[in-house]
Amino acid sequence: MEHPYIPNAVPEVKASMLAATGAADIEEFYADIPESLRLRRPLDLPPPLRGEAELVRHVGGLLDRNTSTRDALSFLGGGCYAHHVPAVCDEVNSRSEFLTAYAGEPYEDHGRFQALWEYQSLMGELLEMDVVNVPVYDGFQATATALRMAARITGRGRVALATPIDPDLRSKLDDYLKGAVTLGGPVDGDDLAAVYIGYPTFLGVVDPRIPSHVEAAHAAGGLAVVGCDPIGLGVLAPPSSFGADIVCGDIQSLGMHPQYGGGHAGFIATRDEERFVEEFPSRLFGLVPTTVDGEYGFGDVAYERTSFARREQGKEWVGTAAALWGITAGVYLALMGPTGMRELGEGLMARCRHLKDLLAGIDGIEIPDAGLPHLKEFVVTFTGRTVAEVNAALRERGIFGGHDLSEDFPHLGRSALYCVTELHTKADLDRLAAELKEVLA
Amino acid sequence: MEHPYIPNAVPEVKASMLAATGAADIEEFYADIPESLRLRRPLDLPPPLRGEAELVRHVGGLLDRNTSTRDALSFLGGGCYAHHVPAVCDEVNSRSEFLTAYAGEPYEDHGRFQALWEYQSLMGELLEMDVVNVPVYDGFQATATALRMAARITGRGRVALATPIDPDLRSKLDDYLKGAVTLGGPVDGDDLAAVYIGYPTFLGVVDPRIPSHVEAAHAAGGLAVVGCDPIGLGVLAPPSSFGADIVCGDIQSLGMHPQYGGGHAGFIATRDEERFVEEFPSRLFGLVPTTVDGEYGFGDVAYERTSFARREQGKEWVGTAAALWGITAGVYLALMGPTGMRELGEGLMARCRHLKDLLAGIDGIEIPDAGLPHLKEFVVTFTGRTVAEVNAALRERGIFGGHDLSEDFPHLGRSALYCVTELHTKADLDRLAAELKEVLA
């Protein structure tokens, strides 16, 4: 039976093509593979589901066993967020032309180049920085590379961590920076390549001391690297305004569904100085004149930096990453515009404020940083039951409680990171408070 | 607040445009509407859900209250069918270019014309007929028009019904044919414009007497109008092969989701004779040479027939109908090909056979036409409980039982029309039988 994905499997076609090549059979093409390496049995795989309907039923049936954040009321965050995804974002990124293109030249793929350059430009406006890269894999990779860039730019080897960071990010940094950059220590000293600042921090705080960390780093001759979730920048000052040299983070919030962690893409932004630009490993698309006056072309800026051009002589390495999410984030920012981003930020802080106030009033709950501003996440400490117990009880009630911090941040006690988004109505927040009150009673 | 759907609501823009028109305010444009006709209060509508996220939650929340045929195991048919819809069908009909185009000329909408002409051609091959129209609204409309066409072609005014038909279709015909065509009576007589034959019948039977009805109609100087669900034509002979003059029906089976009745579109097919073609009220796209040699153009065949061209002098009337479903049915037939249609038909009959055999063995069930061939539907008669009782019990068990015929076909007793599709696995059919056994025990 000819498979719909393999057109030339039709026997007559196969035969005529074989004839054209002069080969007796397909085995002949494999003549260079020694018999000792040949697998002479069929792969041990489940029987195929060739009919599309059967496949849909099988895979769809498995996925249906999941309970999604649309099925439940979720307060999970911690690096992945269920913000609203505008329908136009999904529409654009599901277009065949974007979804199935790859690495064409600026000429046949003008649209892709323009869309990604526009993404860079929109992020540039949000961040008020002149250089933004084509997305890397995720915020982890962006952060790791930003810190390596800082080390290369300064010729120094230590990065101080000014704010609590995601333990998973720490794990990534430990691996990726090994042998090149050490992490920790004071925001001081002539070995200081940079200070890394979370804005907000992993625990959701917009720390008023951030500008002083930046100053301290600069005073020591180091750079300030600020990690941020761009979703807040409608109300939060762009890090460049208080002196950040490199800004990095994840754009998942800007129009990507959570996708069980599949919606991530990382950005790195700097000023437009050659010593910064030359240290990017990733692609940077640039606007360029063409042979036709007034026409906009696009191409790779300073391509010789990259490992594509110079293999191990390039900066770190570059490959396929997360371009489609860059295009999507561009669509998101174009839809939101300046006013949308401001209103969204205000809405996040208002909901966050409301939930903090509600929860602070419940017996058995403390909000450690209640007095500090939070964008959309904050820590909730349970004085009695464990987070696991509370979350299990909430799950029974159709609620996904906050991310359990108890193991990673033992000094916080029985704590969880609660996240609100603009999708939470006041009634949702009130419902959480009411259920928590019952659970903790 | 400027609504995203109304760009020029921006006050400055509004003002500049007003200025260009020389009008003082928008009221001026309404000067011709007498004050007595003006609504001087706001419409009494619910407050708007301007934010897309709020809208999605509201409408999505309402829709989530439905239990779909994916949530339940359904045996409903009777004119609307949950066949498998290939992903490529959905992909093509959700393309902006097709979804939001309308009535452009052959030049800017060449793709639409070609896709619809190809639909006509694909249906033509399935039916082995040379003329197929751009889809009308649904099978009801197609049938009603086919019968009016038969009356106009023959100059006679009565259509005999050779097979049981959907009571809803009968209702449509009673309204639409009133004053033009009478329904009923023998397949004989010099007033006989046509005989109408369901193939299969509304009750699912592929009636072996069909060719003899065709012969009888022809003998009386009338036409044979055959209504059919094209999904079966991979195994069923095309009606043209046994002499049908006009074939009509609904293409919902060919790649349209049920959509609570929103997936219907009607076809009418005839031989390529002027006396037939000239009686179509609907559009017929034709292949046409252009000023460039060898180029295929497309346009309207015999446009002067239509009410677009000649208002009440045209044949019946024509308007926006269901073109996108025609394009989709074309995609479906192109994907299925001759072998797919044959295999599908064989699969339907095999499942139908299996279920008939299973149910026939259950106490309390009789299959009235068990001995006749059925494509995908057949009548099940309950000797004890009512269909309503059986269906309520099945619903409790996550099954949608067959469509209740008790009221519309009282002579069949407590009967229901059960439908299988290629989506039913053997296990599904066995499950129905097991549950029915319990329910009827």
Add this chain to the structure above:
Amino acid sequence: WDEPLLFELSQPGQRGILPPALEPGLAADAADELPAALRRERPAALPELAQNAVLRHYLRLSQENLGADLNIDIGQGTCTMKYSPKVNDRLVAGHKLAALHPRQDDETAQGVLEILWRLERMLAEISGMDRVSLQPGAGSAAIWTNVAMIRAYHESRGEGHRDQVITTIFSHPSNAACAKTAGYEVITLYPDADGYPDLDALKAAVSDRTAALLITNPEDTGIFNPRIAEFVEAVHAVGGLACYDQANANGVLGITRARDAGFDLCHFNLHKTFSTPHACGGPAAGACGVSAELVPFLPRPTVEFDGERYFLDDDRPESVGKVRPFTGVAPNLVRAYSWIASLGAEGLREVAEIAVLNNNYLMTQMLKIRGISAPYAKGRRRIEQVRYSWEELAEETGVHSEDLGHRAADYGVHYWTSHHPYVVPEPATLEPTESYSKRDLDEYVAIMNAVAEEAYADPETVRTAPHRSSVHLNKEETLDDAGAWAVTWRAYRRKNAER
């Protein structure tokens, strides 16, 4: 793309999709039950293509098409080519609507029933009518439904002798054609010097044979008939019904209502004013609003609410019955509901006002173009559209309106002339709706201006357009020649072979 026909791409043996396999225990030969005469002998001569070949073909065809999402689609006047929000498309794509079977028990369809019920109330408020049927498949089907109700109404009162329907030449052809199909004699009113339907002619036409007046307002000219209430009265005076074709309702949402002018019936095209996508010409959706007297005749079933649950009511003895299968084009009804819900009363009024502003702004700019005019009601405003005339240009250059439209296609836009007959000579009908920005309108005018100037400077280029489209001018004569027309590939091949 220079995309061949599907049939030319066929490669025997290839498969686009495979149906589910027959499991053991199912009879592979069940089709052998069929009597020989009803068993297909030779497979259908469908093309054979791998899945990506089918996809590529249709994607390329899609790119050879414009669509409201892609261009400044203001040239299909009377069609109300407004933005169809993508979010509404996505709302109806999920299985909670797509996989809903219309014969399901009402208990399992409460969500969609509630939406239909709410949509009916919204449209009743917008039209001022008492009840609204959502069953018709589109505008012309709604006109048919209204005509059917009119017929049933008169018959129920023993006035089946009323055999005339009056309409106007600027009302959609389906008004005349549906009335004719229902057995009525059609009387058509032409415009007076101001472009309004002639009231005197109406008064002369009405009689005890009058079943109804079917009329649009504003008509396709965009001119609102200020004496519309008098038209209604004149018909009522003789016992006829007044039926309002509100396909062109976009300029009057929240401004004026059908019932307030005395109409007994009206209809909306939900794919026009209420934003559901035009889909290459459907599926669309129509809605028929009626006053209390006509309610018994509404198509069945209606959607009812008993305070706890929603249900379909099929027990309506005076109903005209079914005008289409089941309860209507549900996905478009949900889209229309979503669109109204996203705008509310204030938003709908803004839609109307901006549509009218856009139209009058566009008219101001268009009339600066050489050779164009806006016949009738000189110096007066228009509502939501304008029927322009290129008569002067045609006389001076020999280039016709149709040619200009073809040439505009070379610039990525187009327009529609008008329905026949061309009462306005060399017509072009533009309707900008509320969806297009000032920038868009200015761009469209610039293109039209360029094309018009070209008609004066180089008429041949315009007459032989399109030049940059996927295809060139058709040799139209083939389409009206029964010996040559080719509605299908099989007919084309046969006729070609016979030549």
Add this chain to the structure above:
Amino acid sequence: WDEPLLFELSQPGQRGILPPALEPGLAADAADELPAALRRERPAALPELAQNAVLRHYLRLSQENLGADLNIDIGQGTCTMKYSPKVNDRLVAGHKLAALHPRQDDETAQGVLEILWRLERMLAEISGMDRVSLQPGAGSAAIWTNVAMIRAYHESRGEGHRDQVITTIFSHPSNAACAKTAGYEVITLYPDADGYPDLDALKAAVSDRTAALLITNPEDTGIFNPRIAEFVEAVHAVGGLACYDQANANGVLGITRARDAGFDLCHFNLHKTFSTPHACGGPAAGACGVSAELVPFLPRPTVEFDGERYFLDDDRPESVGKVRPFTGVAPNLVRAYSWIASLGAEGLREVAEIAVLNNNYLMTQMLKIRGISAPYAKGRRRIEQVRYSWEELAEETGVHSEDLGHRAADYGVHYWTSHHPYVVPEPATLEPTESYSKRDLDEYVAIMNAVAEEAYADPETVRTAPHRSSVHLNKEETLDDAGAWAVTWRAYRRKNAER
């Protein structure tokens, strides 16, 4: 389309989408809590556009793009541009995956966890490896992950002194670059006369400083190295690890397996061999297979099954840790699973065989074109791709490979030259995969032939191509000039103003 930049389309005051309104009871001024220094003062200078204007812009840009669905996309050799089935896209688009949060309790994610678990077993069988990590974001990230595991492995055995990694020039640049980034000295082997990496050079290079060999096979030339097992042995002999870059696995599915040749690690690009869409350059997905010895070092968490439930195991003390957030690019993992599930063992083998048939057929036809050659291993077959050379054509016409590629864009296809350095002069790399039909391949060859003939007949036309694309030749020098390059609109405007 001649589509402007988004910023040029901005119309102040327009909105593309509105966030949810603040309900009563929520503090509209909550942002005032922020210290002044951290409060945004002026709004971001983002463009302001209505929703349909944003949509139209991006739809037009999409139409100015090719994509595997639209063209005969065999010109991006090494990229395995196969058909990405639409059904798989639709399976991952629903909320049951899209709205799944990666921090959900495993109990609520059993469906996706089962799919990941099953996919790992499938890929383990296909590679012969013991376990497979699905966490890496794409191919280069998978290479990095393998290098990180190699480093951790040697360190765990007290052999941290091993500081050299050996690779080949026809292996993907990321092999060299990742090794360098991890701190290794990189030794690169060049091909011998037959195009194979030089075994003698390898034997000379290995030592107790050797951490690993990172090698592709078949390499980008499409030539399978028959002595690959000897390469592995040579590295093993000095205590090094052998790591197989299986980005190019499409021709060997079910034919030969990494572990069977003795490799300790390998990786697949799921967006290549396993059909997930290329998405303009990601999101993609990588998979790292390892032998039992390397299992402790796999990224965490792993997906485990206790016989009843699936769960994430984060308690892996020797793990290299996280290489990306959470558990990988879940939608692509589900797509890859679906693709394998739809083909099975027999289908995968047919994929490989037809990909290889297509490639050798294509080579036969391509080599008939004037001026082209396939360097190395003359007269021998290739596996899934071929690196061609236009050296002869370039010498005879002065037209370079890149120019020919640009000209091909005018015909709606394109090709990619090669990674730098151009070891093969004037390279062009074609990989037809199993997705394209004979007809497609013939069409592609015909275009290439036409372009090559044109290079001889009219070299200037080819050198100045593209002529029919959305855009013309870039003035490349701007891109390397720090005073002129413009990575963002704000930089462009600033530099323009400064001029």
